Amino acid sequence: MGKFIHADFVLEGKTAQKLYHDYAEQLPIVDFHCHLSPQLIAENHRFESLGQIWLEGDHYKWRAMRTNGVDEEYCTGSKTFLEKFHKWAETVPSTIGNPLHHWTHLELARHFNIYDVLGPDNAQRIHDQATEMLQQDDLRTQNLLKKMNVAVVGTTDDPADNLEHHAALKDFSVKVRPTFRPDNVLKTEDLEFFNNYIQKLASAAGLSINSLDDLIAALDKRHDFFDKMGCRASDHGLDRLYYRENFREGSDKTFKKLLNGESISAEETEGYRTYVMYELCKMNHKRGWVQQFHLGAMRNNNTRMFKKLGPDVGFDSIGNPQDATKISRFMDLLDSEDKLTKTILYNLNPSDNEMFVTMLGNFQDGKTPGKIQYGAGWWFLDQKVGMEKHLRDLSVLGLLARFVGMVTDSRSFLSYPRHEYFRRILCNHLGNEVDKGMIPNDQELLKTVVEDICCHNPMRYFGF
Structure with missing residues (x-):
C-alpha cells in the first residue's frame, strides 16, 4: 500500500496536479488570522x-x-x-x-x-x-514558522495587551502583526467580568472610564497604539451583527447602569452593542484597517462543563442562521457615512453562504477590488466539503479571483499544513472545472488566479 499522504493527495486529475505543483506549492503563507501565542514566538519556545x-x-x-x-x-x-x-x-x-x-x-x-x-x-x-x-x-517556534514558509502571522490580541512580545519580534524575518480584538467590551452578561475588564482597559489606556464617551476614548487610544505597533486589522468574534434604530439614544445611560452593576434589557443590550461596534468600525476606517467579523458561533452550550472548565474547550457549535436585515442595516449605516473600511465576513452556518456572498456585493465601492470579502471556511467549515462549497458559492455569486484566501484560525504551531490542504482543495476545484470544460485551460489565467488567492491578494489587501 502506498503512502496515505503523497504528492498528489486530494488532487484528482492532471490539471489539478499541475496547478498545485507549478503554482501553489511553493508560495509563502500569509496567515492573517490565527491564535498563536506571540510570547511563545518571541521566546522561540x-x-x-x-x-x-x-x-x-x-x-x-x-x-x-x-x-x-x-x-x-x-x-x-x-x-x-x-x-x-x-x-x-x-x-x-x-x-x-x-x-x-x-x-x-x-x-x-x-x-x-x-x-x-x-x-x-x-x-x-x-x-x-x-x-x-x-x-x-x-x-522551535520561530523555525517552525520559517520551515513552513510563513511570511505573515496575524495574532489575536486584546486592546489592553501591551504588545511587548510583538515589539520583541520587530526584527524577526516573519512579520508577526497584532490584531485588535475588543470583544470583551460587549460581554455584558457577566457584570463582574465586565466591570473588571473595563478597569483593566482604563488602566491600559491611562484614562478613567465613567461614561460611554470615556469608553470610546480609551478604545481609540489603544487602537492608535496598536496602529503604531504595526496592526492592520481588527477582529470581532460575535454571535451576530447587532443593529438597533436610534441606537445612540440611551446608550450612555445603559453603560452607566452596567458600571453600577445593574442588569440591562435585551433592547438596551442591542443599542449599546450597536453603538460600540459603530464607533469601533469608524476607528478601523480612520486608520485604514481591515475589519473581520467571525459570526455565528453558539458558545458554551454545556453549562456543567463551562462552570468546571471555562470557555474555548470544545463545547461550542454552529448557531442559527444570521439576521440578514441587521447585517444590511449595519453595513449600510457605515457605508452611508463613508465609514465602511475593508471588511471580511465569515459565517459559521453553511445555510448562510449565499446570503453572505450576495450581501457583500451590496457594499463594494467600485474602487477597491474585493473590498468586502467573503471570509474563508471557518471553524466547523474549514474542511474539504465546507471549503468546496465556499469556493463554489463564491465563484457563482461573487469573484473567486479576488478572494484573500485561507487562514489557520489555530492555536497550534503545527497547523500550517492547513494552508497546504486549502491550496490542494482550491487547485482540485479549479482543475476539475477545467477538465469539465467549465473554465478555459488558460495557464496564464489559472496561474494568476491560484497565486493571487494563495498569496498576493492577502498581501495587497492588508498592505503587508
Missing part, C-alpha cells in the same frame, strides 16, 4: 513532546476524543501528555472522514517526515520519534 504541542489547548481534538468515549482527564485533565497522546492515537482511526484525520497525517508528514497512519499500535514509536525531533532547534 521549545515544546517538550508531541503530546504537548498537539494536545495542549486543542479543543478540536478534545471534542473528538470525548465523542470517542475518552474521559475528560485525558483531554483537559491532569493526565500526562504521553497518556493523553495515547488516547488521541486510539481516537485517530475513528476520525476517518473528519478533517482531523487529514490534518493529523499532514502534520506528521510535513514536520516530522512520518508517513505512517497513526493508531494505537504505532503510537509510542511515532511519539518518541517526533518528540526527539522537537528537541532540535529547527523545530
